[in-house]
Amino acid sequence: MGEALVFQQVSFAYDSNVHQAVLQDVSFSVKKGEFVSVVGPSGAGKSTLFRLVSGLEKQNSGRILVNGKELADRQGHVGYMSQKDGLLPWLSVVDNAALPLILKGFSKKEVWPEVIKKLEAFGLKDVEHRYPDELSGGMRQRVSFLRALLGGSDLLLLDEPFSALDAVTKTVMHEWLLDQWAESGRTILFITHDVEEALFLSDRVLLFSEKPVSHLEEILVPLDRPRMVEDLKDPAFTELKEKLLLDLRKLVTL
Template sequence: MSRPCLELHRLRKSFGAVDVLTDISLTVLPGEFVSILGPSGAGKSTILQMLIGATDPDMGTMLLNGAPLVPKRDRFAFMPQRDALMPWRRIIDNTTLGLEVAGLSREAARAEVTPLFAEFGLAGFEQHYPAQLSGGMRQRAALLRTVVQQRPMLLLDEPFGALDALTRTQMQRWLAKMWSRHHWTVLLITHDVREAVLLSDRIYVLSSRPAHVVHQFRVPRDHPRQGVGSPALAAIEAEILQTLLHPED
């Protein structure tokens, strides 16, 4: 088995008198798609905030490739729920933003990003503004801006949560195909059980706050998955729902 590229051990986090995370331990292997599920307010996004250095754990260790994680040095490719595209920048300039912040010239950044527009379903929309794109296209542009930075891992914080049901399903299937093609290493925060089953190799289920890991599910690998109609995947989905409803049983 490959050595984990990310290891979290016994993480704890409180905000004032509120205990948010009490015992979070998980691993992510290279090229693996791992999801974290849990009730609203359980602190799922706080885990990603600790990884990117927006807040620090009170206790516990975070390792990247076996060494202590230093968030300001070991940067992840992070995509929040909202696309966060700048409305005054054209799509080509939004997708190159991370590369330009990293020091690439505008011309070099465009040379990196332009060949990927067709693969991300954005060919012909390079000169459009975000307001001229559909919700799904905006999310694809945000994901392109994220992955082109060539970070070792993608952190996705409910990236499709703001989309309507049909667009969300389309984006989930598209992401499954893209992950299978590019073999990204992904840690996804989601509240959508079906989304987690569709996309993931493994799923960690958290309790309510203060959150701890109550169960880990392994999903049979048959990527790209086109749906969760198979009896095996439907059974996993049902078991996860039961765990969320009765986490301590």
């Protein structure tokens, strides 16, 4: 199967201040096709991890490999979406979704028909010419996810993409995301502070358990796939959720 992402003894400190390191000799890997979530309290370093994987920051030491390659510039090799959908308000839905292809030099005439088909498959039929402020939160996130897919990367980094949604919409989006992940075969690294969300979506959960982070505790999720909302009532799921919440509470300092 191979590995989509590998951290080998990665260290990072802002302003190269080794005495205030965020990550210290961190090693972990994500296999191709896996769905892995990263969970930790606020300020634990989740956003730093996002910036390192996406190439927005460069590690002070260690190696980061994407699909087996150590790249001088990871931007463009990792698809990502964040809590803010990042849609450009002056572009229509189809133009926002097609943006990665347009930036690669394709013309609108070339890509619009295929992008419109994909919008329909994402439950966005007949909204291709609307603008972001005319869409619901869930619809905006679907456009953002499609744009990440069209970027062409096999590795997708999602940074709390559903945290701004209401509980009902978030639940619907979880099931929708799992369907899209299963169909696309992509690898997803999902960053969240929501334990239930992480467990429901993931094959494995990586827990930030200290600062500076030198080790990520690994939790295997004991649920078969495909998953439905009803699985949240599974006793094994409930027990694991309570344990994780307790572990996280011990890490929070007021």
